[in-house]
Amino acid sequence: MKKIHSLILQAFIKPFMVTFFIVMFVLLMLFLFKYIDDLIGKGFQWYVILELLSYQAAVQLTMALPLSMLLSSIMTFGNLGESYELVAIKAAGVSLRKAMTPLFIVVGLFSAGSFIFSDYILPVVNLKMGSLLYDVRKKKADFLIKPGVFNNTIPGYSIRAKSKNEEGTVLYDLMIYEHATGGSANNVIFAKEGYIQNSADNKYMLLELKDGVRYEDSNVKDAKRYDPRQQFTRFRFKETTQKFDMESFQMGNTDKELFKDHHQMLNLRQLRHYSDSNRVSLDSVAKINSVESKRYINFFANYYQENKPKTINTKIKLADIEQEYMRRSAISNALSQARQIKENADLRMNDYQFFAEKDIRYDIEWHRKFTLAVSCLLLFGIGAPLGAIIRKGGLGLPVVMAIIFFLIYHVIATISEKAAKDASLTPMWGMWMAIIVLTPLAIFLTYKSTSDSALFDAEQYKNKAEAIWKKVVGLFNKKKDKATLSS
Template structure:
């Protein structure tokens, strides 16, 4: 049995390595084609460009290793059945499941290694890549300008909207510039054409504009307005910077740049946000109900009894609320922190019309949905770190029975089945993520349903191939 185990594993090594390297190179070339035009022309050292693609490899590997497992299993078991080796092994009383056992064990080990890799190495590489790309993008903002788009040259201070851009001559046409650098006034510049250039030191950006107008609006006087026409104008934007900054993002990380522990904290914050909004909504509903009851009773009593009845109704509503702590409203009140209760009560005191109440309830609902979406977003990424590695095991269960059932498929079988299952698996994974982000299904079900469905298919296929007789 040890001889058979070593033989099966030895046959898988070369196809697996070849598939993993080949798929990684193909996807890396795709990244090169997408980013190459954004990297050239920035006077970057070749090592910086190489660093961009090195940091892209871990993310690609996380996708290609499960694919390589399926390709290797399909190829090896198709070859074994084509040479009647599986038939000979079955004739010796060894079932197909025993032949698959070494590969399954390796799949489990690979899944565990990938889970660790996705939680430790991958977030760091994604973060370094994002920081590096952001620094490169800030090195020369002119190369990041997009046509027919408002581009932030200095965020919150200067925006450029070019109609057309000629990258070779750094010229622009039909350009609009929104200048908010002066806190006392806002300027909007329209020009038919112009050119962009950096100073010799590379720190300042210059716009040489022609045939345009400048519209100036003082911020303190909303009705004041000036319009100045010009034939030629030079606009200097100092301190834009032309140096590669590697710490642009600092400690700010996206969901794919965090490990499981960090994402769990963010998910809990989202859930707490939703709970706080739900609790405030319950307190607000209780308070405006109390006000309406007081108002109706005061109308019925009228005159001198109005104040007494208002006080009595207030005491009665507070007593009912305090006695109902075990009910749903009491639970919502208990879940709300003191600050949330005070905020809701303050909002209730500003209640005058049904429209005010509807607007406030809509605000609470929006906050709750925002918190739940944030919670689901990070939970999806948490489960995804385990879902994709487990696909290595699922693809072993799928690949071996299919290859045994169709031994004459050859390369066409490997390519066709691989593409079909890769496409179906990742489409279902992306679809589940979208459903979870929309709060239609739970992140747990959305991310693990593909593995469960494909795993059941593999087990059924294995059982049927075991009963096949020749």
């Protein structure tokens, strides 16, 4: 028995590791394609890209682990079935269920580890990745001069060079416009040559200009109005240095405290705490709206009651008011109060919807912590019996079957989660819908694999179809014979 278990474990671990790294590589490439515009041309150091990819690899674990579990289980039992090793195991008196026992233990450990990961590690990773990705997307592209084209990336300046050297550090025939007042170009610099270098702290770009002239408009009172007596100043220089602030080109370090209360950055204990606080706010908005509405109704009832008793009758009728002018006044005031109540309710509605959406997101994230672990067990429960049934190894048919079933799971999970976010489904049903739908399929496939059913045998279905066709033709011929005899 131990040798059989060791054989099955060895047959499972290798495909699992291979498929896991392949799936992770594909998902990381999709991430790079998605954010390629935010990464190219900004001069990031290699360790920034590596840090971002490492965080993304941890985030994509929630998708890579179930998919690799499904694919590797199909490949493992497909290889064992194709090489008739499953037949040998059953001939030795070991049922498929007993042979799969060590794999269920291993997958159970993976599921428990994924739950711990999603509860303790994933929120921290989401927090760090969210802040880093925010800084990456906010950073401007590197300063780059193209010959003959004005560059406006530095705030307050427009720079153009007719040509530059191969390294791009020396610019020729420079023209620099300064927009100091935010309006028209007040100062202009021309230079035959300019050498670019960064300051020691990389906060400034230094442009050493040679053989040039600087034109300045002095005493500018109104840039929109022409003044023929406006003063004009010209400076000639052999060498001068122009300093440009490059702070907007540096990647900032956003405070992670800004993102810490996001639902994806919280563990189970924090989700419960924030969810309780959010529901208190949600209830307070509803109570405030209810109290204000009752205050208007009580005021109206008290105003039109005769003798004004201590107990207010909120069911007063219009017919109880005898004077005609009082009835008209009551109708006018009632319409005014109804509009006021509606306006107050509309104002409160935005706050109520905000807290209601946060409550849904907290519940969805709470259930997500558990669905990752259960999805690993479910997809293994589908993949292992499916591989034993199709009895095909390698990366051909198993990959096709794995993609089909994973797409079914992913589509159901995505649609139901979106429905939960839109409040069409409760968060519990939205997050567990895919598991609930596919669990009977896993049970059915397990039953078919233990009973040696040829579920995907095309010859079997062909024979059954021929038998059904013969039976239909036979019934048709009998009816035809009866009709002939009766005539």
